[in-house]
Amino acid sequence: METVQMVLLTVLMFFVLVTVHEWGHYYFAKRAGILVREFAIGFGPKLFSYKRNETQFTLRLLPFGGFARMAGEDPELNQIEAGQTIAVRESDGLVKTIYLDQLDNRKNVIRGEVQSIDLEDALTLMLDVDGDSQQFKVHPQALTVSKGQSVQIAPRDRQYGSKTVGQRAMAIFAGPLMNFVLAFVLFAIHVQMTGIQVANPTNVIVGEVTEGMPADKAGIHEGDMIESINGEQVGADRQKLIDLIAASQDRPMDWVIRRGDESLNLTITPVAMEGQEGGKVGIAPVLPTRQAGFAETFQVAGQSMVDTTVAIFDGFRQLIQNFSIDDLGGPVRTAEVTGQIAKQGIDQLTYWAAILSLYLGIFNLLPIPALDGSRLIFLGVEAVRGKPIDPSREGMVHFVGFAMLFLLMIAVTYNDILRLING
Numbered sequence: 044m045e046t047v048q049m050v051l052l053t054v055l056m057f058f059v060l061v062t063v064h065e066w067g068h069y070y071f072a073k074r075a076g077i078l079v080r081e082f083a084i085g086f087g088p089k090l091f092s093y094k095r096n097e098t099q100f101t102l103r104l105l106p107f108g109g110f111a112r113m114a115g116e117d118p119e120l121n122q123i124e125a126g127q128t129i130a131v132r133e134s135d136g137l138v139k140t141i142y143l144d145q146l147d148n149r150k151n152v153i154r155g156e157v158q159s160i161d162l163e164d165a166l167t168l169m170l171d172v173d174g175d176s177q178q179f180k181v182h183p184q185a186l187t188v189s190k191g192q193s194v195q196i197a198p199r200d201r202q203y204g205s206k207t208v209g210q211r212a213m214a215i216f217a218g219p220l221m222n223f224v225l226a227f228v229l230f231a232i233h234v235q236m237t238g239i240q241v242a243n244p245t246n247v248i249v250g251e252v253t254e255g256m257p258a259d260k261a262g263i264h265e266g267d268m269i270e271s272i273n274g275e276q277v278g279a280d281r282q283k284l285i286d287l288i289a290a291s292q293d294r295p296m297d298w299v300i301r302r303g304d305e306s307l308n309l310t311i312t313p314v315a316m317e318g319q320e321g322g323k324v325g326i327a328p329v330l331p332t333r334q335a336g337f338a339e340t341f342q343v344a345g346q347s348m349v350d351t352t353v354a355i356f357d358g359f360r361q362l363i364q365n366f367s368i369d370d371l372g373g374p375v376r377t378a379e380v381t382g383q384i385a386k387q388g389i390d391q392l393t394y395w396a397a398i399l400s401l402y403l404g405i406f407n408l409l410p411i412p413a414l415d416g417s418r419l420i421f422l423g424v425e426a427v428r429g430k431p432i433d434p435s436r437e438g439m440v441h442f443v444g445f446a447m448l449f450l451l452m453i454a455v456t457y458n459d460i461l462r463l464i465n466g
Contacts, residue, residue, distance in 0.1 A: 053381045056396050057374075058084065060222070060403055061109045067221030068111035068214060069098070075210040078114035078201040080194075085109060097184070097195055106374060107452055113214070115202025122187060122194075123160050130154040131168065137182040138168060143189040153177075163199040204434070208426045215418050222404030223348075229397035230344035236390040238332035239343055244279040246270060247328045249300075251387065256325020261298075261311045263326060268301040281328045288313050289321025351401050371455045376462075412444020 061084050072079050078097055085103035092101040103109075122143060123129060130142040130152040142149050155170030155177070162168075166181040183201070186193040199205050203214075249267040252259050269277050269284065273296055277284050288296070291313050298309045313322025335343060362371075377399070384395045408416040418441070425431045 049382045049385045052385045052392060053378050056381060056392070056399070057106060057378075060225070060396065060400050061085075061106075063221045063225045063400070064218045064403060064407070065109045065111050067217035067219075068113075071217040072111060072113050072203075072214040075206050075214055076201060077203050077206060077214065078195065078197050079111055080114055081110070081112040083109050083112070107449075111218075113203040114197035115199075115204045122189065123157060123162070125157050125159060127157045128154070129157060129170075131170070131179060133179065134182075136180065137185075138179045139182045139185050140193075141168075141181075141185060141187045143187060153179075162196045163202075166198060204431070208422050212419060212422045215415050215422070216408075218415055219404035219407045222400045222407075226351075226397045226401035226404065227344055227348055229393055229400060230347040231340050233347075233390060233394045233397060234335045234340045234343045236393065239335045239339060241331045241333050244330045246301075246331070247277055247279060247281050247284055248331050250327035250329040252327075253325030256323070257311050257314055258324040258326045261309045262307075263298075263300065263309065263311070263324075264302065266302075267307075269328070270299045270301055270306070272299075273297050279330060281330070284328050288324055292322030294322075347397070348401065351398055352405065355402055355405055371451075371458075374452075375456050375460055411448070413441045413448055414444070417441065417444065 065082060065084065069079050069082050080097075081099045081101060083101045083103055085106050086108065087103050087105040090102045090104055092099060094100070123141070127143075128146065130146045130149045131138045132140040132142075132149075132152045142152060146152075146154055153170070153172060155172035158169040158171055158176060160168050162181060162185075166183060168179045168181055170177050170179065181196070183196070183198050185196050187196060203211060206214075246268045249258075249263055249265055249269065252263055252265055271277060272284070272287050273291075275287070277287075292315055293312065295310050295312045298311055300307050300309060311324050313324050315321075316323045381392070381395060385392045407414050408419070410416045410420050421432055421437050431437075
């Protein structure tokens with residue numbers, strides 16, 4: 044049952060992080076008047092899909108991210124050409140459905156050969172119906188139906204490229220922005236859950252106690268206050284406590300702890316642990332905390348954002364200087380670490396989710412083709428030049444970047460799986 048719970052919490056965390064990111068793109072694109080064709084979580088084959096208003100919401104097989112597909116973001120495909128025979132269905136004097144196949148099976152339609160068509164600007168359609176030219180006005184939300192699938196047309200004012208540079212930049216930047224907002228909220232929730240350190244603490248408190256380790260066998264409980272070890276006062280110096288334990292490997296130590304109003308004398312013998320130096324007793328020493336106030340919560344959450352951002356960029360620097368694919372972790376390794384952290388409690392999982400959300404926002408702003416940062420650079424160049432870069436060239440850059448990232452993700456995932464198999 045615990046394993047199932049860990050899996051569900053991990054899946055839920057990833058779902059929230061990706062959904063919040065893509066919702067940012069979706070919401071600000073809709074505010075700008077852009078038609079969002081699909082809001083997807085994941086890539087690859089569809090697992091679940093439903094349509095609401097103009098947007099298809101889908102859940103896809105590969106949990107590597109998601110996307111909000113905007114009309115005109117990629118070149119629109121012109122499916123209807125002059126000379127093509129189609130069928131249309133009118134309502135209230137406007138064409139609302141255009142059929143491209145199975146014309147003989149369509150009922151209550153007008154069938155004819157296309158003489159001219161404009162589904163982006165004028166929204167008009169000229170058909171030769173039994174030798175008679177007839178002009179039709181097309182509804183701005185008309186659907187084209189082919190091979191059992193319906194696609195809404197995208198007039199030019201509903202396309203991504205028709206909006207100002209500022210509107211497009213906001214629609215792109217909004218994804219990482221929502222991750223930053225979510226990270227701040229999660230850091231603030233973590234502060235409320237764990238509290239903040241008491242000013243001028245007098246003693247170290249026992250945090251988590253590892254089952255089966257010397258402290259657990261001696262009867263140490265979470266929340267116990269450590270007063271002295273071998274007659275030496277520890278005070279609030281966690282490092283002193285760690286050093287005393289490390290220096291006493293395999294040698295009994297006399298501990299005095301306080302549990303409520305009771306003082307207890309315990310004998311604990313630190314043991315060695317594989318891959319670690321010095322003795323260990325299996326406790327996480329912490330300092331006493333108190334409930335954070337409203338202003339303190341915002342202050343501590345903001346500082347966590349700054350500290351974590353610095354750590355993330357320091358990680359990028361070290362990765363560039365000493366690159367190794369073993370240092371990269373894909374969805375498998377991230378899920379593995381998330382499961383381990385989830386076992387430590389919901390407060391630690393909340394903190395980890397905040398870190399991942401902040402990382403996702405920062406990573407997406409890197410100037411790597413196919414990521415939001417690269418798209419923002421193209422928009423910046425357009426703002427300076429006063430005209431956009433050739434969409435086909437920009438599309439090729441993003442396609443190549445996406446392909447390279449996808450191949451890297453496969454390689455990293457393969458490496459993660461081999462690491463798990465080999466222990």
